[in-house]
Amino acid sequence: MGIKATPRSTPAAARSRTPRSIHASGHRTGLFADCPDLIGTPFSYAREEEIYGEGEEAEFVYRVVEGAVRSHKVLSDGRRQITGFHLAGSLFGFEQGEVHWHTAEALSDTRVLIFQRRPIERAATRSAEVACQLWSMATANLRDAQDLTLLLGRRSAQERLAAFLIEVDGRFGRTGTFALPMTRRDIADYLGLTIETVSRTFSQLEEEGALRRAGGRQITLHRARLRHVVET
Amino acid sequence: MGIKATPRSTPAAARSRTPRSIHASGHRTGLFADCPDLIGTPFSYAREEEIYGEGEEAEFVYRVVEGAVRSHKVLSDGRRQITGFHLAGSLFGFEQGEVHWHTAEALSDTRVLIFQRRPIERAATRSAEVACQLWSMATANLRDAQDLTLLLGRRSAQERLAAFLIEVDGRFGRTGTFALPMTRRDIADYLGLTIETVSRTFSQLEEEGALRRAGGRQITLHRARLRHVVET
DNA sequence: CGTCCAATTGAGCCACGTCAACCGCTGTGG
DNA sequence: CCACAGCGGTTGACGTGGCTCAATTGGACG
Numbered sequence: 418m419g420i421k422a423t424p425r426s427t428p429a430a431a432r433s434r435t436p437r438s439i440h441a442s443g444h445r446t447g448l449f450a451d452c453p454d455l456i457g458t459p460f461s462y463a464r465e466e467e468i469y470g471e472g473e474e475a476e477f478v479y480r481v482v483e484g485a486v487r488s489h490k491v492l493s494d495g496r497r498q499i500t501g502f503h504l505a506g507s508l509f510g511f512e513q514g515e516v517h518w519h520t521a522e523a524l525s526d527t528r529v530l531i532f533q534r535r536p537i538e539r540a541a542t543r544s545a546e547v548a549c550q551l552w553s554m555a556t557a558n559l560r561d562a563q564d565l566t567l568l569l570g571r572r573s574a575q576e577r578l579a580a581f582l583i584e585v586d587g588r589f590g591r592t593g594t595f596a597l598p599m600t601r602r603d604i605a606d607y608l609g610l611t612i613e614t615v616s617r618t619f620s621q622l623e624e625e626g627a628l629r630r631a632g633g634r635q636i637t638l639h640r641a642r643l644r645h646v647v648e649t
Numbered sequence: 650m651g652i653k654a655t656p657r658s659t660p661a662a663a664r665s666r667t668p669r670s671i672h673a674s675g676h677r678t679g680l681f682a683d684c685p686d687l688i689g690t691p692f693s694y695a696r697e698e699e700i701y702g703e704g705e706e707a708e709f710v711y712r713v714v715e716g717a718v719r720s721h722k723v724l725s726d727g728r729r730q731i732t733g734f735h736l737a738g739s740l741f742g743f744e745q746g747e748v749h750w751h752t753a754e755a756l757s758d759t760r761v762l763i764f765q766r767r768p769i770e771r772a773a774t775r776s777a778e779v780a781c782q783l784w785s786m787a788t789a790n791l792r793d794a795q796d797l798t799l800l801l802g803r804r805s806a807q808e809r810l811a812a813f814l815i816e817v818d819g820r821f822g823r824t825g826t827f828a829l830p831m832t833r834r835d836i837a838d839y840l841g842l843t844i845e846t847v848s849r850t851f852s853q854l855e856e857e858g859a860l861r862r863a864g865g866r867q868i869t870l871h872r873a874r875l876r877h878v879v880e881t
Numbered sequence: 882c883g884t885c886c887a888a889t890t891g892a893g894c895c896a897c898g899t900c901a902a903c904c905g906c907t908g909t910g911g
Numbered sequence: 912c913c914a915c916a917g918c919g920g921t922t923g924a925c926g927t928g929g930c931t932c933a934a935t936t937g938g939a940c941g
Contacts, residue, residue: 490799492803492880492881493880494881496804498802498803500799512788513785514788518792518795519795541780541781541784542777542778542781544777545774545775545776545777545779545780546774547777548773548777548781548783548784549773549780549783551781551784552773552783552784555784555791556744556745556746556787558791559787559790559794560744560750562791562795562798563722563732563750563751563794566732566794566798566801567722567724567730567732569798569802570730570801570838570840570841571728571841572724574929600888601887606802608802609802609803610929610930611929612888613888613929613931613932614928614930615888616888616889616890617890619888619889620890632937632938633889633937648725648726805897806896806897832919832920833919833920842897843898844919844920844921845897845898845899845900845920845921845922846897846898847920848920848921848922849921851921852922865905865906865919865921866919
């Protein structure tokens with residue numbers, strides 16, 4: 418659970434690098450787009466590498482440039498709940514307060530932009546616009562978290578997986594065909610299931626013609642039928 | 650599920666009332682405490698009365714003065730997930746965007762202060778301080794939602810109920826003795842269980858000496874044992 | 882071609898859900 | 912003052928969706 422790969426380099430090292438300007442693509446919110454003085458430092462993480470851990474001081478925030486990241490919490494006995502996946506363009510690690518209250522790990526080799534949290538928070542205390550963007554971001558995350566709450570509290574395995582696949586499809590541009598960036602274990606820990614149940618549910622959905630699998634990760638959705646599974 | 654009592658009066662009527670200044674007690678965040686120009690209008694709701702519905706235009710936000718409120722979402726087939734309880738002092742209904750994405754109902758006869766959302770949002774675009782408070786509030790709600798996510802995704806019935814009772818005790822001042830303001834159905838719909846399972850779990854916890862019941866709602870906790878059930 | 886690990890599949894079990902009976906309090910009407 | 916209806920809560924019997932344990936398959940890579 419959460420195998421740690423050897424870090425290529427440390428955030429401290431990243432901080433000492435010369436920042437280069439790059440423009441982020443596909444961001445969900447416009448935050449930082451209109452803050453030309455906030456330049457992120459490019460950085461990379463290997464597959465399964467930890468980006469930050471729960472309880473660590475929250476010095477940086479991150480934007481995914483390429484790859485994917487998961488945020489999760491673990492109980493002492495190892496049970497894990499993933500609270501979100503961050504794909505290209507999305508910002509994560511912005512958890513107000515002095516410490517991170519999640520652990521973040523790279524799903525695959527991932528490039529990010531790193532920003533120092535302090536200057537952004539200081540900017541927020543001066544600029545209502547920045548603060549409103551942070552508010553807006555927190556609100557979007559809140560809505561996602563509450564949707565997940567409904568999913569976990571009241572939906573069956575089929576409904577959970579179907580809703581999840583529709584969500585991922587949406588993030589990949591609603592093409593209906595994509596490669597899942599996460600393992601069955603990640604999906605299980607996001608949906609509050611076991612890998613076996615996830616696997617069986619994939620099989621059921623495939624039997625019902627709601628999707629087709631190719632090589633485990635590659636998926637083609639039959640969106641109408643999937644949406645029918647989710648209803649509401 | 651969500652029986653609607655006859656409203657005593659409507660929010661529209663509240664809007665036309667003369668605002669009276671009162672000071673809110675026991676608020677979780679200081680929001681509005683230092684905004685003397687933002688005066689709330691007192692208003693009341695009867696037990697089980699709907700305060701606002703999902704999809705309605707979000708014209709007001711609310712602070713509980715006395716009583717308790719639940720926020721929830723429902724699926725088309727009636728399955729319900731309560732996403733939060735709001736006790737005296739807490740602010741709710743502030744769900745950025747034009748419409749509410751929850752339904753809110755009074756658990757018992759409840760007094761609130763109503764604030765118009767528009768002026769607050771306008772204030773936020775002008776004052777970084779106000780915007781930061783809104784951000785901070787959203788962040789606190791986000792943390793709660795993600796804790797609930799872990800609870801629903803990965804914990805057993807006993808752990809859920811124990812964690813819930815500790816949480817409620819905390820909100821009532823950590824006395825260890827209190828009357829639950831909500832029914833078993835509400836608890837079940839918050840914890841993603843059925844009323845029968847909640848009831849049986851109460852019985853188990855009582856057998857194990859982790860709490861004592863008196864008349865259904867009145868509870869005395871054995872905090873050490875309850876905490877032991879939750880661990881982590 | 883062999884190794885490794887993700888994924889699938891099967892068999893059996895159990896925590897929690899379902900269905901149903903019953904209890905006890907409260908309010909109401911005779 | 913009692914009878915009774917209504918409702919929240921508890922308990923029992925039984926069903927089942929998802930979990931556990933275990934074996935097998937399949938794809939990626941050396």
